[in-house]
Amino acid sequence: YGFRVAGKLAERRVSVGDRVRSGQVLARLDPQDAAPAVAAAQASLDAMRVDVSLQAAELARVRELKEKNFVSQASLDRQQAAHDAALSRERAAAAQLVQARNAVEFQTLRADSDGIVVGVDAEAGQVVAAGQAVIRVAKAGEVEALVNVPERDVANARAARAWRVVVPAAGDRALEARVREISPVSDPASRTFPMRLTLSGHLAGVELGMSAVASAGGGAGDV
Numbered sequence: 018y019g020f021r022v023a024g025k026l027a028e029r030r031v032s033v034g035d036r037v038r039s040g041q042v043l044a045r046l047d048p049q050d051a052a053p054a055v056a057a058a059q060a061s062l063d064a065m066r067v068d069v070s071l072q073a074a075e076l077a078r079v080r081e082l083k084e085k086n087f088v089s090q091a092s093l094d095r096q097q098a099a100h101d102a103a104l105s106r107e108r109a110a111a112a113q114l115v116q117a118r119n120a121v122e123f124q125t126l127r128a129d130s131d132g133i134v135v136g137v138d139a140e141a142g143q144v145v146a147a148g149q150a151v152i153r154v155a156k157a158g159e160v161e162a163l164v165n166v167p168e169r170d171v172a173n174a175r176a177a178r179a180w181r182v183v184v185p186a187a188g189d190r191a192l193e194a195r196v197r198e199i200s201p202v203s204d205p206a207s208r209t210f211p212m213r214l215t216l217s218g219h220l221a222g223v224e225l226g227m228s229a230v231a232s233a234g235g236g237a238g239d240v
Contacts, residue, residue, distance in 0.1 A: 018043060018152045019145070021123040024050045026143050031152060033137055037128045043152045046124035046145075055121060058114040065107040072100040131157040135225055155225055160216045162194065162229045165209035175199060177233040180214055184229045187222035194231065 024046035031043050079096040082088045136153030139145050162182050166174045180194040194214035203210050214231060216223070 018126055018128070018154060019148050019150050020044075020046060020126055021147055022046070022051075022120050023145065023147045024124060026139050026141050026145055026151070028141055029137065029139070029152070031134045031137075033134050035134045037132055037134060037154060039128055039130050041128045042125055043128055043134075043154075044126045044139075048121065048124060051117065051121045051124060055114070055117040058110065058117040062107070062110040062114050065103070065110040069100075069103045069107050072096075072103040076100045126151060128154060130154075133157070133225060160220055160223055161197065162214045162216060162231060164212045164214060164229075164231045165204070165207060166199070166212050167209055168203065171199070171210050174210075174212055174233075180231055180233045182214060182216055182229050182231045184223050184227050186227045187224075190219065192216045192218045192220070192223075 027045050027047040029044045031037060031041075037043065076096045076099075079088060079093050083090065083093045132154040134152060135155045137151075138153065139149070139151045145151060174196075177196075180196065181191045182194045183189055183191050194216050197213045197215045199212040200210050
């Protein structure tokens with residue numbers, strides 16, 4: 018997870034290993050960065066609303082004069098244009114205020130699903146860029162095993178229909194698995210192809226980070 022706006026990280030509320038719920042606050046940016054923009058946008062909108070009121074009153078006055086033939090149609094048209102322009106400026110100011118308030122909301126980082134925190138990439142006091150990873154969360158639900166397949170076994174791995182995965186720390190029982198994806202590109206350092214297996218069966222005791230051994234092509238990885 019990362020913030021949609023840049024800023025200084027004010028607090029981090031979770032650590033590696035914490036379970037999080039959808040909507041839970043993970044971290045916040047310093048609100049002082051966005052508060053002046055909100056205040057300025059609100060002041061601008063207030064000023065535009067006053068201008069609209071003045072232009073509307075003047076438009077009503079000119080219309081009344083036009084009905085009595087005291088002013089020309091051109092004068093009425095100019096005042097109508099001035100009123101319409103004031104309305105446009107008011108709408109623009111209102112949009113800027115919404116944008117500024119959204120920036121404040123974007124300073125709070127929330128989980129969009131249940132899961133477990135598996136990584137923290139920024140600490141309080143650090144300035145982060147928009148989109149920069151701050152908290153990494155493994156979503157709850159399906160459990161996967163990451164298997165690094167040697168180059169010579171890639172064809173066999175793609176052809177295999179059934180897989181069995183053993184997690185020694187969870188009791189050495191064999192778990193059924195199916196291939197979710199095999200990367201078409203090898204890791205430049207290990208020259209192996211990352212493959213993800215979705216595990217099924219009795220998963221009690223299987224936790225993130227445990228070592229696993231996969232058969233039907235062979236290989237070892239981390240759950």
